[in-house]
Amino acid sequence: MTAENHVVTVDPRGVATVVLNRPEVHNAFDDALIAALTASFKRLGADGRVRAVVVRGNGKSFSAGGDLHWMRRMATYSDEENVADGLRLAEMFQALNELPKPTVAVVHGNCFAGGTGLVASSDIAIAAEDATFAISEVRLGLAPATISPYVVAAMGMRNARRFFLTGERFDGRMAKAIGLVHETVPAAELDAALERFLAALLAGAPAAQGRTKQIIADVVDRPITEPLIALTARRIAEARASDEARDGLAAFFEKRKPKWRT
Numbered sequence: 210m211t212a213e214n215h216v217v218t219v220d221p222r223g224v225a226t227v228v229l230n231r232p233e234v235h236n237a238f239d240d241a242l243i244a245a246l247t248a249s250f251k252r253l254g255a256d257g258r259v260r261a262v263v264v265r266g267n268g269k270s271f272s273a274g275g276d277l278h279w280m281r282r283m284a285t286y287s288d289e290e291n292v293a294d295g296l297r298l299a300e301m302f303q304a305l306n307e308l309p310k311p312t313v314a315v316v317h318g319n320c321f322a323g324g325t326g327l328v329a330s331s332d333i334a335i336a337a338e339d340a341t342f343a344i345s346e347v348r349l350g351l352a353p354a355t356i357s358p359y360v361v362a363a364m365g366m367r368n369a370r371r372f373f374l375t376g377e378r379f380d381g382r383m384a385k386a387i388g389l390v391h392e393t394v395p396a397a398e399l400d401a402a403l404e405r406f407l408a409a410l411l412a413g414a415p416a417a418q419g420r421t422k423q424i425i426a427d428v429v430d431r432p433i434t435e436p437l438i439a440l441t442a443r444r445i446a447e448a449r450a451s452d453e454a455r456d457g458l459a460a461f462f463e464k465r466k467p468k469w470r471t
Contacts, residue, residue, distance in 0.1 A: 247301045261411065348376040
């Protein structure tokens with residue numbers, strides 16, 4: 210599917226690639242792109258053909274975050290209109306974060322402000338070593354609000370205090386050191402690194418991966434209590450009874466590939 214502001218393709222393996230396509234503004238998002246990405250993330254999550262979703266940027270940058278012309282326009286709107294607009298932006302990050310398929314962000318060039326929200330909302334993030342990151346809202350008199358649940362979860366509160374408050378720029382190596390991305394490589398090797406991750410993801414069972422993402426969401430930051438223990442017992446019981454588990458275990462003993470890999 211092609212849209213003016215983003216492009217979505219699905220390859221024969223079931224790997225969907227979502228490319229932000231506003232290179233003239235370094236893939237900054239405005240209200241139209243936010244709505245389009247939210248719809249695409251939800252559609253891909255519901256598409257049974259899709260095994261994984263990759264998020265990339267066209268042109269020189271991954272994403273410069275929010276479009277400054279759009280934000281300047283929104284500053285003149287009413288409080289009610291601004292809250293509604295903020296909710297739509299938050300919904301975009303939520304749609305990517307909760308997408309029930311593995312997601313991978315591939316970062317090159319600049320990744321600023323809301324762009325880091327897309328990175329932190331993805332399951333896996335790969336960046337070029339020379340990519341430039343910044344959570345720069347405070348330098349514009351703004352605040353990194355809608356991205357904060359995801360970016361703080363990725364880099365931790367201590368690092369968030371530094372980089373949210375200074376708005377300073379940092380490279381891919383620093384992004385890896387603080388947990389915002391998982392791996393950094395020279396820019397020329399980004400595609401090869403992506404393929405390594407996709408090979409590992411496609412070896413897993415699709416429904417099991419969706420179930421695993423839900424388990425992570427269920428247990429994060431919760432005390433280990435009887436209700437949580439009961440929930441995890443229920444989740445393993447459901448997994449054991451699934452068609453994927455039956456086939457996966459049979460494939461192991463029969464020394465063959467499971468159905469999702471054939």
